[in-house]
Amino acid sequence: SDLRQMLATKSVENIQFLPFLTTDANNLSWLGYGCLKGDGTVITVNAIGATLQTLYILVYLYYSPAKRPVLLQVLLLLAVVVTGYGYFTNLADTGMRLTHLGLFCSVFTITMYLSPLADLAKVIRSKSTRCLSFPLTVTTLVASSSWTLYGLQLHDPYITV
Numbered sequence: 001s002d003l004r005q006m007l008a009t010k011s012v013e014n015i016q017f018l019p020f021l022t023t024d025a026n027n028l029s030w031l032g033y034g035c036l037k038g039d040g041t042v043i044t045v046n047a048i049g050a051t052l053q054t055l056y057i058l059v060y061l062y063y064s065p066a067k068r069p070v071l072l073q074v075l076l077l078l079a080v081v082v083t084g085y086g087y088f089t090n091l092a093d094t095g096m097r098l099t100h101l102g103l104f105c106s107v108f109t110i111t112m113y114l115s116p117l118a119d120l121a122k123v124i125r126s127k128s129t130r131c132l133s134f135p136l137t138v139t140t141l142v143a144s145s146s147w148t149l150y151g152l153q154l155h156d157p158y159i160t161v
Helices: 002-009 016-037 038-061 067-090 094-128 135-152
Strands: none
Touching: 002 016, 002 038, 016 038, 016 067, 016 094, 038 067, 067 094
């Protein structure tokens, strides 16, 4: 895994930061959705996911030679999360809050799944997929399929996405 590689090599070389960041934002958003909806599965899975992604971010930051750009991206993520929290808590109607937050989470999930495409130009130029994480790709496919099935079971269009 990327975490194991960072710890073993004490380096972030060939490890992309954006997937860690978008996945953490995604987990935090879905955690809020799960709390608002009262869905224990969504809460548990995303609390664990947010904790792990935050650990990955901290390890990445520790081993990154260029800490400032990483910190700026983390601060941007925090600003988005805090702004979103402020927006969603100011919506009076719980149903409307759930709808807006669900839509936000769905869009963020799609963004997260597309984030590896940021490396596509690098892959094409170098003719190497070395910078792409195969375990992350497989895990994303399995996780997204599981969430789609869970969302279909609950008849929840936001989780289904």
